[in-house]
Amino acid sequence: MTTPPPCSPSSLAPLSRVACIGGGVIGGGWIARFVLAGIDVKVFDPHPEAERIVAEVLANAERAYGLLTGAPLPPRGRLSFCATVAEAVAQAQWVQESVPERLDLKRRVLAQIDAAAPPEALIGSSTSGLKPSDLQEGLAHPERLFVAHPYNPVYLLPLVEIVGGTETAPGTIAQAKAVLEAIGMKGVVIAREIEAFVGDRLLEALWREALWLIKDDICDVETLDDVIRYSFGLRWAQMGLFQTYRIAGGEAGMRHFLAQFGPCLAWPWSKLTDVVDLDDALVEKIGAQSDAQADGLSIRELERIRDENLVGIVQALKASREGEGWGAGKLLADFERRLWSAAGDRRAPDAPDASAPLALVETRVSPAWIDYNGHMTEHRYLQVFGDTTDALLRRIGVDLAYVEAGHSYYTVETHLRHLDEAKLGETLRATCQILASDDKRLHLFHRLFAGPEGREIATAEHMLLHVDTQAGRATPAPAEVLARLAPLAEAHARLPAPPAAGRAVGQKRASLAATA
Incomplete structure (x- = not known):
C-alpha cells in the first residue's frame, strides 16, 4: 500500500481528501471532525434532507469547538455533496462508511467503494458490531478495510476502536491510527476481532441490566440516569473501570479488591444473561418516562447541553496534574500544541500590521468559565489575557x-479592570498594544471585547521580565527576539496611549479622564 501524501498546508492530518458515505448522526459527526481539521470532504447520502442534517451537525460541532479550545483551528475543509458513491470516493485518501447496521447493505456499499476508490485509499467502517472479516468478503482490496468505530458525538468524543479483519494489512492499522491522532482522536487497536468489539459490549451489559430494572419497576429512567451521572459515571470519565477499582482496593491495590469483591460475581444479582422482552408495553413505558425526563427539550437542545457538559469535563481534565492533563484532557492538550504549531507554520513571514493594537486571540465563553452569577468568572479574564x-x-x-x-x-x-460581563457562548476578542520595551522588560496593554457588537468588557496592563529559567534571574533577551519585537514596539509607540494605562486600583473615573 502506498503512503498518503504529506500534510497539506491547511490540514492537520497526513491526508487532505476524505469521502463520507452516510451523513446521519455518526456520519455527520465524522464529516464535522474531518472538515474542522482542515480536510476536504465529499459526502454521499441519499436522504432527501442530508444537506440540512449535516449542516446542523456541523453548526453544533463548530459551536462546541469554539467552547472547547482557544487554539487556532486550520481553515475549514471544503464540504461537497455527490450524487453517487463513485463520485464521492473517486479521489479520496480515506473513505468512512456510516450506513445503517445491516450486513447486506454494508457489503453492497463497501463493494461500490472498493471498486471506485483509489487502490491506496483507506476504508473505515463505522459499524458498531459487525466483524471486519465479514465486511471484507468479496472485496478486491480487503487489506485496506478496517473498522473505525467512533462514539457520539464524533466531533467531541475522541475514542475510535480500530479493528482489523483477517485480511487487513498491518500498515493499514498503523496509518489509520496516525490519521486519527492528527485530528485529535484516540485510536485504540483491538487485538482480536469480536462482534461489538469492546465498548459496545460493556454498554450492552449495562443497557440490558437497565432495561430489566425499568421493566421490574425497581426505578424509572430518570432515577437510573441519576445513579450513573452522580456516581460512577463521573469516575469513569477520568479513570475508567480498572483504575477506579485499583483505588477502591486501597493501598493493597487491585489484588485486594479482587479478593474482597470477586466472590460477589457468583451471587445472583444481575440478569445479564436474560434477554428482556421489549414488548409494546415496555417500549411505551420507557418512552413515556423518557419524554417526561426531557421536559420539552428538543433533540438539538439536548445535543447542545450534552456538548457543553462534555467540553467542561474535558477542560477540567486538561487542567489536572498541574496543567499536564489527564485522559481526554491530556489528549486535548497535545492536540492544541499541534494546532498552535500548525498555526505558526501558516503565519506569513512578513511583519503583521502594527498600525493598530494587534488582534491576537478570539475565543468563546466556555461552560467551565461560568460562575454562580451566570457570567464568566473573574480568573478567566486573566486566562484570556494570559493567552x-x-x-x-x-x-x-x-x-x-x-x-x-x-x-x-x-x-x-x-492590573486588570472589569468593565462588563461576558455570558456563556459569547465570542471574545482580545487585542494587545506594546506600551514600552527594552532588552529585559515588556510593558503591555490588553483590551477584551465581547459579542457581535464588540463591547469592551475588560482591560489588563502587564509588566513582563525576560528570565533565564534555569538560573532563576532576569537576563537580556537574545538579539533575534529583540529584532522581532522592535518593529512592533516602534509602530505601537506612535499609537495613542490607552487612557487606562497606568491606572491605580480604586482610581476614580473622573481623575482617569483628567490624566488622559
Missing part, C-alpha cells in the same frame, strides 16, 4: 521550544 500575551510572545519567537530551551518572559505585575 493574549502568549500569542504576542509566539510572534516574537518565544514559543514552546524557546521555553523548553530555558528562557521565557515572566509576568511580574498585572
